[in-house]
Amino acid sequence: MSTEIAEYHSIPPARRGLLIASRWLLQAAIVIAVAGLVIWLGLAVREALARKGIQFSFGYLGNVANFSLSEGFVPSFEGNWPILEPFSPSNSNLQALFAGLWNSLKVALSAIVLCTMFGTLVGIGRLSTNWLVRNLCFGLVEAIRNTPLLIQIVFWYFAVVLRFPPANAASNWFGGLLASRSGVFLPGLAISERAGVASWGLLAVTFALVVGCVVLRGLRLRLILLAAAVAALIGAGFVGFPLGLDLPVATRFGARGGFSISPEMTALLLAIVVNSSAYVAEIVRGAIEALPKGQWEASASLGLSRSHTLRDIILPQVFRIVLPSLANRYISLTKDTSLGIAIGFPDLFNVYGTVSNQTGRNLEGVVIVMLTYLALSWIISACVNGINARMNGRRAR
């Protein structure tokens, strides 16, 4: 800046005017050139499409989709109640895109939660005092990071998930989880008919108490709320508990009951979680190593154990440092869900491809998909920035 000011004052006023004018001209020239390029591109594409008899308009979004998706929900109305119902070919193209977005988000959100957990574990494992754990984690991270994600996805799908036992012989893990090549089935929640209003009310009170326990500050208040929540839960159990576990039961063509995950989603989720965990592990390890060694030494001299130090001293600081890097990872992970097309998972990009193949409308579709991904990136970074500001703000106080 200082050089600019010096420059500015040493120039006689007449030339100064000329200089400012030339800067403005340059600005205008660049803007016009870029705008011209964009408009030319748009017009050329529009003209090419017009030659094929296609007009640029978003009207096709309202047309009936006429294709089916293996999974995905769309918003709809039942009377006046907004509900989510499974996608059907009679829904519109817009609803198809929504179902694709729903599927992408489903994978992305579960992957964000899971990869943060596993990645942190592996990252700590890379610094373990146990030689075996340390090097296994190192090997895992390097093997994952040095191979393409796509081969991992197709490997999980064709070589792992499709090699699960068939549905009627599904392997049963821990009594509730069924794994078969027609999908993975988890225990779900079932609502029992016999439950009265009283037990529902008590359950709602429990929920409110737990939320209060998480949100409010103060250890004693939290303990009281937690005790009250447990009491309300037990009370609800006595009155007739309204929720039950719905265990999946293997049948010939899949499973009845419970919560099902399609084989495509299982493979995609596994691949993305394992892949992103490796990156999260590197982020976490880097952050732990970047902390001053004095932190470890100080807590060791206070007689804290290594695990205690890690849990109470190191990790709370690490999570402050890693948040921006994690945000970038979450954004890449969300974009990675678009690779589901390789195994036929109906994510947003896959549905966009189907819709534009059927209608010949690539231009409109790509605008929508691009804006959606931009919005997702912004939402993720806004969320993480918010958490970051909250955490670091608290520290500053």
Added chain:
Amino acid sequence: MTTLALRWVHRNLFAKPFDAALSLVIIPMLAWAVYAFAHWALVEAHWQVVGGSFKVLMTGIYPADQLWRAWFSVATLCAMFGAGLGLSVRPGRAASTVVALGVALTGVMVAVAIDVHSGMLAAGSAALGVAAWCGVHHLAADQRIVLSGLLAGVVAIFVVLSPPGFEVWGGLLLSVVLTIAVSILTLPFGILLALGRQSRITSLRVISTAYIETMRSVPLILVVYWIWIIVPLLAPDTSVPGLLRGMAGFALFFAAYVAEYVRSGLQAVPKGQIEAARSLAMSSWTLNVDIVLPQALRVVVPSLVGQILDIFNGATLVFIIGLTDFLRAGQMILADPQNSGRTYEIYVFLFAVYLAIGGAITYASRRLEAHLARGSR
């Protein structure tokens, strides 16, 4: 010796109760996994499927009578890799032993997989690479000469490979050539974007930033697919080969990432350098080309090499525009009902090759980082 080993085991595996418990759980599991894999790899696996389809995996549907073109590219690539290595890594005794073993192993493996003739060609190409490594290092060749030699190598590969048509390029060769071409194409564009983002001219800054941020928040597959779709609409009279359209998509996408790396390099250049150059009345062009960029690029070389790995891994996405890269070639082999039971053999082979190449790139990036850090001390 045994006491040493015991001490090592005690210190590294059983130092604390928790470590001991972990070791006791992991060692049997690991032993079982290693045994199961070794048993499968050595006894059950039918590795003939890899040898039988080696040509498809490496070159896709490239015409068999034109394979000398592919061999020329392999030799050129080896020489280029060796020359690049010669710029930064000294061919020491340990390294040369490893490399000599690697050359012999490559030759034997290819000879077993296909035939002796190919094995000799492969070993010869690898030896050429070693020769280039030692040659460049011992002659202490000028960086500019080597770099222009590398560029000439890429052009030569394109010229030699293209006569049978871009549609027949495939396999690992396609992945590698695509990666190299895209890595080179992204550089000028990325540098311009980075300078634009730092520019004092507001409109340029806003436009560059918007471009970079947009590209960084959409998936690569969308960009590649869209460029592939849109080029025929823009140029209806000429037919641009899918490979070139794909390359354009990759270059446009990765340029945004290159720009971010270069920007971090630009920020690392001390402000005093710029002020000194300004006070010598240098023009903006001279300032950037002679003072800022050489220092900035030096800092970001390791990241740019690491980026090559991202491009190579991303190159698997060309399946979306109908090209047959290495992974796709493997899937094509598995689609043949004759090979339907050979899923694991093919995937393990693909995985091993990807890991070897990816590991080499990562290693090169780390070595460069160490090399440059030593220079700046």
